[in-house]
Amino acid sequence: MLVTDHLRPPALPDLPPPWHTPERESLQLQARTFAREEVLPVANELDPRKGLIPPALLGRLAELGYFGITTGTEHGGMGLGAFEYCMVAEELARAWMSVASIIARAQGLGTGLADDSRRTELLERSARGDWIGAIALSEPDAGSDLAGVRTRAVRDRSGGTDEWVITGHKRWCGNAEAADFIQVLVRTRDAEPGEPRSAGLETLLVEKERGSFPDGLTGTPIDKIGYHGFLTWDLALDGVRVPAGNVVTTGHGDESGFSGVGAWLDVARVHTAARAVGLAQAAVEDCTTYLQEREQFGHPIGDFQALRFALADMASEVEAARALYRQVAHLIDCGVGCTRQAAMAKLRASEMAAAVTTQAMQLHGGNGYTTERAVERHWRDARLTTIFEGTSEIQRKIISDEMLPRPR
Template sequence: MDTHHPGVFLTEDRLAIREMAREFATTEVLPLANELDPVHGEIPMALREKMAELGFFGILVPEEYGGLGLGLSEYAIVVEELARAWMSVASLIARGQQFTAGFGPEQRARYLPAMARGEFLSAFALSEAEAGSDVANLSCRAVPDGDGWRITGQKMWCTFADGSDYLQVFARTAPVDPAHRSRGVTCFLMPKERGTLPEGVTGTPVRKIGYHGWTTWELSFADAWADEVVGELGKGFRVAMGDLDTARIHTAARAIGLARGALEDSITYAGQRVQFGRPIGENQGIRFKIADMAAQIEASRALMYQVCTAVDTGRPSPVEASMVKLVASEMAERVTSEGLQIHGGAGYTTDFPVERYWRDARLTKIFEGTSEIQMRIISDALLGRPDART
């Protein structure tokens, strides 16, 4: 379903980008998702190569480094289209253009061209068992060793650790300062061979309920070697937070794509499924569900376009980025759940994609900052931070 027409936001160029991404998602990604997701299969390398040829890994990479040099608006348009087919594929493109906020000039010149070609993709090793939303509470440590560092500790939720070309690992290089807990954390870049884990790193796959197509890992570091720092020593928290506007808009676009998949599939199903002698789409209860789903999607997309425009015109707003991430992810869970309801018993099988949209939508409320974290950011901006209690 598509109610958008050329206008202030959807220029002719952006419409052309959207149609290209939509055709790719429909013909290349969706059939693979329907085949591989139910059996927890991996995103094929051939698909990654096609994505690279289309420039998907370099949308945000400046032209001087071989990228397309486009903005978050174009990025969000492509992400929505890919997520409508398979959220994992929509997530994969971030691995070539996000998480680079702390790169210095030499690192940008060395790595960004390869990233834009899809040849230097990342895995983000930040979270730990006791450091989920509290990302400053890291216990993984790095100690100097000659001209490098030895990293020891545990990391959780490191998706793509095996398939990536490098890990970005956040470890504590100085003792905790109670007054400034985020200080003393350093970001390390750890290159590796694709398909393996670095020497000194072992992993256990996380038994997740969705987000299939790639593996999410619990990693153990035992004197693993790193000799390249991203950003400044002891200021890795700034690196971790540096791409949050982009990451949260990315998640909003993924959520909208999932919801759109549920809506479009529900419209099709409602026209085909016959009960009591007529298609269920003739029943007012179903029709009103679909109308409400469509309205929620449009409202979330309009907010996303507004936030993208602000960022692309030099007016970044972490609060608005939190708002769109919150609104879109909460919407996606509601809309995909309604889509599953419209499918009835069929929706609770893996024979229809709607259950995939539902499972993956639930994750959008958790990663890149939970809904509760977004509400804290928004309320703090509106009301000020509450006084500390002793």
Template sequence: MNVTASTKTPRPDGDGRGYMTEERRLIRDTAREFTMNEVLPVANRLDPEQGQIPMELRQKMADMGYFGIRIPEEFGGLGLGAFEYCLVAEQLARGWMSVASIMARGQAGWLRLGGSLSPRNAERMQRAARGEFLQAAALSEPGTGSDLASISCRAVRDGDHWVITGSKYWCTFADGADYITVFARTAPPPSADKRYLGISAFLIEKPRGQLPENCEGHPIPKIGYFGWNTYELSFQGTRVSADSLIGEEGKAFYLMTYGLETARAHTAARSIGLAQGALEDAIAYAKERKQFGMPISEFQAIRFKIATMATKIQAARQLLYFVCNEIDQGRRCDTEASMVKYFASEMAEEVTSEAIQIHGGAGYTKLYAVERYWRDARLTKIFEGTSEIQQRIISDNLLGKSATDRRMIEQAFDHLA
């Protein structure tokens, strides 16, 4: 994938074509071909048996440059923007959402955003671009999901090391990753309105297929998002060197929030990819399935369902293009990023559900991929901030924080104290 970003600022025409330079069309179409030839057959074979994403497929992704889309060229990446990143993510999710997600485990993550440009970190970024240094993120905890400022996992300084103790939940790829980024509290919050201070991030390297030393974990049984394991972790005095700290001590919450716009755009792209896959499968099935002597695609009820599905997908895609363009132009778009994450994920569940309806009883079997799209689409409304969190962000930005929200913050702080 030897393509560089266009230096021209695309004009956002109403149909979206103003965003799509020739380079971007090439990136999209290449990712589409890769997905249909390499990803989809693997997903159709392994997802029903809850198999793992094969190393062979991961290597092919690395050869395409997909793990280094956002890493600067000087470190071996493609040096592209959120737009190109999401174009590829949408296509990969059309095949298997887990593959579109593992792509994000490259990109050098918080290391790129908060790490120093030391020779060691430069080498790590080069490995990440090659798909050889992939990340798992340990943020959520058994009692802490959306309210990440309330994490209780602790890290205590002990000479030249930090000692990490506490539990983490929803850590996908904890076993297969090359390192885990752990967010832990290194100091108590100074006040109720500054609960986000005192949280630090640590890079814990480990062998693939293992957990860090003094860390126990168990896979969480899931209804979807197969291809890799999601863990509950218990850090029991895991020691890491002092230079494992990413960014400034006590200010890791800024790292969490800094990349949220792109992360939410990425989730929207995955949602759109799932919906697109379901739509295409529904159209193909409707043309083949005959009832009352004709294909069901001839029935108005089915035709209207497909028309509505396609319209919702296109609306989400155009909003995504706008958000990605704003991100790449360096303009703040936290409200719009929440909007596209919210709208696209809600849309994906609706569209994939309708695709099952079009398939009838066949859609409720594992013989067709629409049930996979449906299961995975349901998750997009939860991770990277639930739909309710997105609605709260949007409404807060439009109306200001409510008095109820302020009281909730004060009560949470009292509980921590």
């Protein structure tokens, strides 16, 4: 039965989402414009030859305040939350995921020291982009299982000194040589019987000069198929010395060691979800253009229903993942503990990005399998999002362990 005009429900207005504010819209537009006009040309030039993010681009990120999005205004930062941080990261990842990643190496990272004056100094440097770091968590035999970290730190109080001496082997440390510091997860003692395996883990701050390693630390770059823009390192630590006061907390209830890493990872995983959404959004946009440009059988290939429907599915998956990561970022900013939800956001967004960018390459045909188009970069980088900050399998374990009794 037809509905007569006078019985039709009124059209719903185009309402903004509940977390929309004019300030967020302005910040998003700024990040999108910057990514399109300044980041994308650099990415298109440097990524095919595995080039590094140039200092000039790092300077522009600092000028825009992106290294201090979550740092308080009293320290020169924007004083914003995980929502804005992830929103900006999504926009940057649409151009080059490495630029969306480098801002994570500030945001107050490496500032959680007990000395208040030192912490203040480092927070101000972090907000200015003068304190950009690296994180050494994983080891050859401890990646998903960080409780298995074997790198040792021994307290040395001899000869009037009071220092930690670090010996061990770290892997997958991005930006290590170019950083101002490296946060290193170490074992300061063995777990006692009855304690969790993670007992005795602490995070120590190794300060260094950009472009070099301190005494006792050597590194070998790991050759990767993607995620270019900065180098990822395999690190050997042989008697690296740091002051006794360089024990790092996270700012989450002054947690340190393994619990502190867990609190930090919740935000990191939502940030990864945002980066994955940015990559997938870029792939959708590239396909939207390509389907109208490429002609076969006398028509733009976007005229063919199979390809149109594929694009519709891709766009729908991106929108769903975006809604989920923003909801979780909102919960984090509200102070709600959401480890399971952060794992869900990371799992869904990263798996979605891997699938969407694969489909994008298919829609580009042979052209998608060349370095002439950015879609192959999005595909290479998206594949990594299912692995770092905890693999998809680890995210499923986190989610299921909160829903069911843990297996013996």
